[in-house]
Amino acid sequence: MLQQSLPVQPNSASSEASVSSESARPFLTWQRILDWAQEHYRCRPFSKDEKIPARPGLLYLVQRGAVRMVGVAQVSATSRSARATNTTAEEAFLGFVGAGQPFEIVAQSPFTLHSYAHVDQTSVVWMYWHDLDNWPHFRREVLDAFRYQHQRKLLWLSTLGQRRTIDRLLGFLTLLIEEYGEPAEQGYCLPWTLTHAQIGSAIGSTRVTVTRLMGKLRQRGLIHTQDDNLICLPGDITLRR
Amino acid sequence: MLQQSLPVQPNSASSEASVSSESARPFLTWQRILDWAQEHYRCRPFSKDEKIPARPGLLYLVQRGAVRMVGVAQVSATSRSARATNTTAEEAFLGFVGAGQPFEIVAQSPFTLHSYAHVDQTSVVWMYWHDLDNWPHFRREVLDAFRYQHQRKLLWLSTLGQRRTIDRLLGFLTLLIEEYGEPAEQGYCLPWTLTHAQIGSAIGSTRVTVTRLMGKLRQRGLIHTQDDNLICLPGDITLRR
Numbered sequence: 001m002l003q004q005s006l007p008v009q010p011n012s013a014s015s016e017a018s019v020s021s022e023s024a025r026p027f028l029t030w031q032r033i034l035d036w037a038q039e040h041y042r043c044r045p046f047s048k049d050e051k052i053p054a055r056p057g058l059l060y061l062v063q064r065g066a067v068r069m070v071g072v073a074q075v076s077a078t079s080r081s082a083r084a085t086n087t088t089a090e091e092a093f094l095g096f097v098g099a100g101q102p103f104e105i106v107a108q109s110p111f112t113l114h115s116y117a118h119v120d121q122t123s124v125v126w127m128y129w130h131d132l133d134n135w136p137h138f139r140r141e142v143l144d145a146f147r148y149q150h151q152r153k154l155l156w157l158s159t160l161g162q163r164r165t166i167d168r169l170l171g172f173l174t175l176l177i178e179e180y181g182e183p184a185e186q187g188y189c190l191p192w193t194l195t196h197a198q199i200g201s202a203i204g205s206t207r208v209t210v211t212r213l214m215g216k217l218r219q220r221g222l223i224h225t226q227d228d229n230l231i232c233l234p235g236d237i238t239l240r241r
Numbered sequence: 242m243l244q245q246s247l248p249v250q251p252n253s254a255s256s257e258a259s260v261s262s263e264s265a266r267p268f269l270t271w272q273r274i275l276d277w278a279q280e281h282y283r284c285r286p287f288s289k290d291e292k293i294p295a296r297p298g299l300l301y302l303v304q305r306g307a308v309r310m311v312g313v314a315q316v317s318a319t320s321r322s323a324r325a326t327n328t329t330a331e332e333a334f335l336g337f338v339g340a341g342q343p344f345e346i347v348a349q350s351p352f353t354l355h356s357y358a359h360v361d362q363t364s365v366v367w368m369y370w371h372d373l374d375n376w377p378h379f380r381r382e383v384l385d386a387f388r389y390q391h392q393r394k395l396l397w398l399s400t401l402g403q404r405r406t407i408d409r410l411l412g413f414l415t416l417l418i419e420e421y422g423e424p425a426e427q428g429y430c431l432p433w434t435l436t437h438a439q440i441g442s443a444i445g446s447t448r449v450t451v452t453r454l455m456g457k458l459r460q461r462g463l464i465h466t467q468d469d470n471l472i473c474l475p476g477d478i479t480l481r482r
Binding site: 093111147169178222 | 310312313314318331332333334335345347349354384385387388390391394397399402404405408410411412415416443445446447457458461463
């Protein structure tokens with residue numbers, strides 16, 4: 001949703017959901033870029049959980065589906081020898097990039113960023129920044145989208161600063177559903193599944209704890225699930241401001 | 242350091258420290274913007290911990306000193322009545338904005354963002370985005386700076402996804418010092434103090450736990466402090482990639 005302008009509107013769950021389809025993008029520029037990408041072999045589909053071989057210096061656009069960003073920590077407070085033998089690096093779920101949104105990856109120690117297709121038939125277009133010289137207005141949209149993503153990450157950091165894991169969990173789910181939620185029978189639902197392990201990796205907790213706390217939130221009526229384990233917020237929570 | 246281009250270089254602690262002074266900014270544009278800000282009363286100094294009354298829709302530039310970004314959570318998993326009587330909202334430290342860097346605040350529930358002068362004599366310039374129509378190259382620099390800040394926040398989220406608090410603490414300090422650290426006798430030091438309560442608020446922990454874990458990290462030689470309680474990393478940690 002590159003065309004979405006800052007500042008973000010209140011009631012964003014509803015307003016964002018309504019523009020989340022690809023059709024909301026100004027048709028001409030987007031279609032021209034897709035044509036250009038096809039012509040130059042800069043477009044590829046990925047299947048669920050397939051790694052997208054994103055490189056620093058390139059710009060990526062999600063054409064269809066959703067991309068999952070993941071961070072891997074190389075820093076640990078344990079001794080170096082112990083770390084060297086530890087083959088399971090901690091992966092953190094860093095959020096989604098939806099259709100029409102850009103992403104980029106800047107390789108950087110002591111943490112590295114990776115991107116995966118979160119759903120089947122995720123299609124990604126890539127280009128160099130200078131390729132955007134042909135579409136200056138579109139470049140502006142891309143840069144504004146990164147401004148927007150940056151603001152969302154600040155909100156995300158706000159909830160991860162909360163001491164109690166259950167507060168971090170509810171804040172995390174609220175932010176995700178506020179941004180990506182789609183209207184459902186009761187409230188708003190995240191359109192993609194997310195495992196409890198993935199949620200735990202985002203909020204500094206474990207799969208087991210997330211499962212337990214999700215049960216608590218469900219009991220209190222603060223969340224519910226629908227269909228294939230999609231996480232939902234009741235409407236009055238999303239809209240309570 | 243708006244002129245800093247992505248992707249971020251390795252060894253950024255040293256390279257960034259070397260360009261962190263205001264003198265590194267291309268002199269002419271920056272001086273013209275400062276002159277314009279003075280003329281139009283769009284510039285103000287703040288004293289330590291003074292709140293900067295930033296509004297959505299405006300763009301802010303740190304001319305001198307450092308700004309501290311803070312997020313306040315309005316969401317809690319406790320019952321609503323309990324929350325209503327709870328007058329101490331949780332504040333999370335979200336990072337610094339150094340001299341030459343832009344920031345903006347998009348008011349947004351269920352979390353709100355605030356900015357404070359982190360040190361005395363912090364000076365901030367503000368403008369509307371359309372004011373940048375006069376300086377298109379500078380606008381590009383500002384937008385690239387937000388791209389850079391966004392990438393840094395993704396790394397920050399990577400460490401906050403780590404399960405053990407001591408790992409989150411070390412990752413957090415490493416990222417801060419990598420970005421803002423200045424060369425010191427042994428390694429790199431954060432040029433500003435940060436209380437243990439502020440650190441705790443960033444990593445989802447408490448002042449007491451941070452104090453205890455800082456002691457552990459110090460014992461293991463992973464951090465040390467200098468002068469007025471400035472936090473430092475030994476050089477080999479910052480540069481270990």
